[in-house]
Amino acid sequence: MNSSYIKLVLTLTAVILSALLGAAQTITIKGKVKDGYSLEAIPYASINVVGLTSYGTSSNERGEFTLQITGPQRKLLVSSVGFDSREVELSNEKEQYEDIFLYAQNAIEAVSVKPPKVKYSNKNNPAVELIRQVVAHRDENRLTGQEYVEYNQYEKLVLGLSNLSEKFKNRKIFKNYQFLFLADSLGTSDSSYILPAFMEEKYTMNYFRKDPKTSSQQIIAQKQADFDTRFVDNAGLSNYLERLYDEVEIYDNNVTILTNQFLSPIANTAPTFYRFYITDTITNGTEKLVELSFFPRNKNSFLFRGKLHVTMDGHYAVRYATMTVSKEINLNFVRGLNIELFFDKDNKEKYFLTKSSLDIEFSLTDKGKGIRGSRVVMIENYTSGIVREDSVYRTVKNPDPKFVSDQTPADWDALRPEPLSASEAIVYSNIEGLQTISSFNRFMDIASLVLSGYKQFGPVEVGPVNTFYSYNPVEGLRLRLGGRTTEKFSERLYLEGFGAYGTKDQKWKYYASGTYSLNKRSPYKFPQHYIRASASYDTKIPGQNLEFIQEDNVLLSFKRGENLSYLYNYNYRLDYKAEFEGNFAITSGLNIWKQLPAGVLSYDQIQPDGSIRSISELNTTEFSVGLRWAPNEQFYQGKTYRTPIFNEYPIFTLNYTAGLKGVLNGEYNYHNFMATAFKRVYLSQFGYADVNIDGTYILGDNIPYPLLTIHRANQTYAYQLSSYNLMNFMEFVSDKHVALQVQYYMNGFLFNRVPLLKRLKLREVFSFKGIYGGLRDSNNPDISDQVYAWQRNSDGDISSFTFAGSPYMEASFGVANIFKILRIDAVKRLTYLDQPNVPTWGIRARFKFDF
Structure with missing residues (x-):
């Protein structure tokens, strides 16, 4: 008996044994039959085994079925009246689950039930x-x-x-x-x-x-x-x-x-x-x-x-x-x-x-x-x-x-x-x-650069790229290069910094920080528990406070009106933060702050004889503590900041800042109390509204206006949610205030009823912003000669004020969902229209991705 014959016998034996074993194996198939267009269940559909007419079942009223098969057949034929039949290949697993989708015959879209074409009425229905x-x-x-x-x-x-x-x-x-x-x-x-x-x-x-x-x-x-x-x-x-x-x-x-x-x-x-x-x-x-x-x-x-x-x-x-x-x-x-x-x-x-x-x-x-x-x-x-x-x-x-x-x-x-x-x-x-494939990691690296602005190089990443170049009238062309460490450098210690140079003022600026986690995990993961030390020397516009965007972003280089009031800031900070279950957080910090006026900004004090004393710098030492409670908060954590995912739950913050005179060159004593409350209010078919209330109260006498509340203004052409979009930088200052901001999104409730507009799927947005406050006599430059005089613009006109018996108000109407990503607002300023160089209305735009 030669070897070829032995191989043939063994092969035939293996085939016969495999067939016998396959024939004896029982598999159980569970699943659901659905309409492939509407995804609705198809009740009473027929499920049969191809080649075995004795094996079959039908789906129940929910489209669900269970079928057991004994034998080598591994293909199902599924059919239902009004739908094209479909063959489904099965695996060799003993238990498997299959969702089976059928499509209506000669139809683009399946419709299960249509309302009768008769006059509809709730009465006697x-x-x-x-x-x-x-x-x-x-x-x-x-x-x-x-x-x-x-x-x-x-x-x-x-x-x-x-x-x-x-x-x-x-x-x-x-x-x-x-x-x-x-x-x-x-x-x-x-x-x-x-x-x-x-x-x-x-x-x-x-x-x-x-x-x-x-x-x-x-x-x-x-x-x-x-x-x-x-x-x-x-x-x-x-x-x-x-x-x-x-x-x-x-x-x-x-x-x-x-x-x-x-x-x-x-x-x-x-x-x-x-x-x-x-x-x-x-x-x-x-x-x-x-x-x-x-x-x-x-x-x-x-x-x-x-x-x-x-x-x-x-x-x-x-x-x-x-x-x-x-x-x-x-x-x-x-x-x-x-x-x-x-x-x-x-x-x-x-x-x-x-x-x-x-x-x-x-x-x-x-x-x-x-x-x-x-x-x-x-x-x-x-x-x-x-x-x-x-x-x-x-x-x-x-x-x-x-x-x-x-x-x-x-x-x-x-x-x-x-x-x-x-x-x-x-x-x-x-x-x-x-994630073990190098080409996928390269793709993710490029995607991270596009979305976050940072390019990774092992333990460090360089960016953000949108700040490499910007322009302002004090620095001129501003060139900046920065970066930060990643988890490859350390999972508990994160370093960050940048260097910047202005071609007009010919000054170098810098920022350096180190953040150390106290809970053996990344300091940017919830719950955060870290200590941070930082030092910086940089320019800043008083009253500009941006969220999620660097102030030297190239897109913010273009501003309306006069934009010549700047500061050179020296900041040395030590910060502590601890988060707890229930989304409760405590922060505290020590800040040594030196302000040097730049551009047309000046710190002038009028003397009793009428002369003017110019002050070259303002030194402050501050201690702060803050509380934040955001029940059931959800967010997406970036490398250094969080993007909130708003829901129906409120967010509360309470902050206290104390100025310490005589401590580390601090020149003033004061106590600043600030509170905010945010709530998204859902209005069912009428959309939803984001409501924000905030207020401050500052205790202390003879406090110069740079240490008071300089209200958030916006002179860019981008619509900013938390700023006053037709207020000039440094226009309003107060030591006590209360403010209300409402953004009302109707989600197309009105436009959907206009035949020519509903096809465009545009959405209407309304907003109202109002703020009222004031200054005590001891802090008011109009009354006291112990504080800095009001800021003046390049024409010599007073350009900073306090509230004069009425609130500042502005309102807007916006069209959102343009090309599904763009919102354009027409903003109207309602009060204080006679102040110098203020706009009465304007067009602002904002990019936002919405469903």
């Missing part, structure tokens, strides 16, 4: 009467209607590039990344791909008590596809995505999605904004349900369309809900949005939310590449009536980071209520593997 019953029983059916509730919650958030073509996938730049691409069953063709980019899972225990109303959450496990912290704030990215994909609570009057509020179909005012129809009756075992379809009266408003299944047992509870939005809605970049909610009975026969899913796809166009994200929340072990100790309802317990990182795949398999899909299961490893 059984559908409206039914929804009013649902509204009337809303409190008893929602979570907050129960006395005591506890449950476990699993959350999953997945994000990726979607609808990618074969041509895009095979580009040369992706040669080393082919392992990342997966088939996109939701794409517009069979050759579409998806590129998973982010995934996060969280499992928590939750406790709720009605009286007094308190709740707590204990995080059992949390897992996230982390990016290199040199490029991405992973916690901030998670906060931002969770804010976009907020939890859907249909029993609230308003549902927050994409930072906007949509009116719930069971809100108190729902019959005013929605049309309701009874479209079906459903029997689920012994349970009878009524299907209510609802549609927005105005397709351009922030409203849903969809269906509700309502119980008829006297409780009028929601058993199932599916919701989406109209394409006409004024919502940026959103190509598709779908919500599904499932409810079941608890141990007290009350309905509770068992599962919610929110799917959103973003794109610049109706077709082509996009970004698709999905957030799924599943609740289990829901129990009401169990009373716990008071401490259980008040404590928010976060997990130990080491405990979270030590969660093994087996632990997560036990925690997940349903297994991950094949594409989801490899996201974590793909993101980890992606």
Whole structure:
């Protein structure tokens, strides 16, 4: 028997054994059949095994199915009336989950239910009467209607590039990344791909008590596809995505999605904004349900369309809900949005939310590449009536980071209520593997340069590039070069600095700082706990205080009016900051400050004989302490500052600064108290308003105006939210004041009702800013000769004032969402119009990215 014959026998034996083993293997497939356009479930779809007619099943009323297969066949045929059939390839895994999407035959868009074309009226409408019953029983059916509730919650958030073509996938730049691409069953063709980019899972225990109303959450496990912290704030990215994909609570009057509020179909005012129809009756075992379809009266408003299944047992509870939005809605970049909610009975026969899913796809166009994200929340072990100790309802317990990182795949398999899909299961490893590829790191390095302005060179990074060149009338052409260290240098010590040179004043300026973390982590990660020492010599415009932008940004080189009042500042600071759970922070600092007037700015004191004494410098030593409380605050943490993600919770600050005479050359004693309160007020269909109130009170006599409050002015052509856009620099000074600023965003509520404007999806913005204050006689240059005289401009006219019995006010009307990123305001100054060189109105612009 020769060797070739032996090899042939062994090969045939292996093939036969493999076939026998494959035939004996049983696999279980669970999944859901959905409409590929609307993402709604397709009930009673047929699911058959290709080649085995005896194996098959159908989806239930929710589109869900379970099927077991014994044999080598690995392909399903899925079909439903009105849809094109689809074949689905299966893997060899014993248990797998598949979302299967079918597309309507010969249709561009699938529409499940259309309202009858008859005159609609709320009067004598059984559908409206039914929804009013649902509204009337809303409190008893929602979570907050129960006395005591506890449950476990699993959350999953997945994000990726979607609808990618074969041509895009095979580009040369992706040669080393082919392992990342997966088939996109939701794409517009069979050759579409998806590129998973982010995934996060969280499992928590939750406790709720009605009286007094308190709740707590204990995080059992949390897992996230982390990016290199040199490029991405992973916690901030998670906060931002969770804010976009907020939890859907249909029993609230308003549902927050994409930072906007949509009116719930069971809100108190729902019959005013929605049309309701009874479209079906459903029997689920012994349970009878009524299907209510609802549609927005105005397709351009922030409203849903969809269906509700309502119980008829006297409780009028929601058993199932599916919701989406109209394409006409004024919502940026959103190509598709779908919500599904499932409810079941608890141990007290009350309905509770068992599962919610929110799917959103973003794109610049109706077709082509996009970004698709999905957030799924599943609740289990829901129990009401169990009373716990008071401490259980008040404590928010976060997990130990080491405990979270030590969660093994087996632990997560036990925690997940349903297994991950094949594409989801490899996201974590793909993101980890992606970051080992040098070309990806180069791409992230370039992206970081574009977005943050810094170029990395190992343990240091140079920037920001938009400050390398700028211009002002005192320094002339200003050239600057700076940088800072990264985590590669040290995870606890961060150094930062720059050098700058003015070609006109021929002076060098500098800044140097060192920040040391006191809690064994980066000083820029929450909760911050650090000490910082800094020294600087630089120019500054009194009364200009910018947020998130350097004052020597090249874009701010262009200013209106006279811009000649400057300071040369020497600052030596020592700062301390500590943050605590609950978003409470304490800061304190010591500042040695020397001011030298520059440009037309001068420190002059009028003597009793009428002569003028010019003062070359002003020396101050200050001690400060501050408190800040921002409950439930969310933010994206940059390298040196935070970008807030505003929600409905307020932000309070309280600061105290003391001037110390005789300490380290300090020349004045004073006490400066400052308080601010910020609140975003949501107004449902009428948009939202950002309201900011602030005030100061300074105790002390004979204090020169540079140490008082020089109110925030803006002479650039950019609209600044916190500054007074038609006030001149140093125009108003006070030792006590109160101010109110309101930015009201209507989100297109008016424009959506104008036929020619609603197609442009523009949004209206209104603002009002008012401030009133004054000076005590001892600090007023008009009365006291012990303080500096008022500032004068280049023409010799007085250009600084205090308030003369009335507030400063300005208002604006803006058109936002121009090209989806631009806001332009017409600003009108309402008071103090007779002061020198002040504008009465102006046009200002602001770039802002909104959904």
